[in-house]
Amino acid sequence: MTDPAGPAGALARIVFRRPEEADHRRLVDRVDHWFGGRSTRPLLGRFWLMHFASTSLVGETLDPRSADPRSRRIVAFLVGFASPDRAGEAVIHLAAVAPEWRRRGFGTAMHDRWLAEMEERGARRAIVVVPPDERVAVLFYRSLGFEPEIAGTRPLWGVPAFADYEGDGGDRAILTRPLGPP
Numbered sequence: 001m002t003d004p005a006g007p008a009g010a011l012a013r014i015v016f017r018r019p020e021e022a023d024h025r026r027l028v029d030r031v032d033h034w035f036g037g038r039s040t041r042p043l044l045g046r047f048w049l050m051h052f053a054s055t056s057l058v059g060e061t062l063d064p065r066s067a068d069p070r071s072r073r074i075v076a077f078l079v080g081f082a083s084p085d086r087a088g089e090a091v092i093h094l095a096a097v098a099p100e101w102r103r104r105g106f107g108t109a110m111h112d113r114w115l116a117e118m119e120e121r122g123a124r125r126a127i128v129v130v131p132p133d134e135r136v137a138v139l140f141y142r143s144l145g146f147e148p149e150i151a152g153t154r155p156l157w158g159v160p161a162f163a164d165y166e167g168d169g170g171d172r173a174i175l176t177r178p179l180g181p182p
Contacts, residue, residue, distance in 0.1 A: 014106055016113055019049045019058045019077065026074055034096040043094050048079050055081045059110050075101040076110050082121050090118035090179070092128040111144055119179040132161035132173045146175035
């Protein structure tokens with residue numbers, strides 16, 4: 001889908017808000033598609049929207065397919081939290097942008113807003129854990145200033161990662177970014 005107003009026009013129309021439990025069905029019905037068919041739905045249980053809404057975001061834009069000109073549709077989300085056990089750390093659990101809305105700045109704008117909010121809450125470091133074979137995710141987070149942890153890793157898919165981090169075959173790269181003053 002091409003936005004006749006261009007990327008800047010699309011970004012100007014996005015609205016960020018806190019997710020609600022009622023958003024769960026709308027998200028889980030799409031999330032596997034948004035992740036290229038990878039089974040991600042189990043990672044987005046309803047409880048995430050119930051218990052981490054104040055530290056998560058949903059991005060919406062006007063729905064051009066709706067007869068109601070005020071109808072909005074979710075085109076991005078980020079579920080994250082401030083770690084209760086590791087003071088000063090903010091964790092991105094799961095984030096995505098609808099494929100037809102990518103490369104318009106939604107993902108960057110959403111992450112920038114979330115990182116700023118976490119910094120305001122006292123976080124000094126942001127963390128995201130991704131499969132090293134998800135090249136787009138690794139490159140996206142690198143573009144936001146996240147760097148892979150190196151100690152104890154080995155190159156997997158060209159990325160420093162921990163083999164079997166999540167169990168057999170659950171290789172993961174841990175990317176971190178400092179927040180706040182250096």
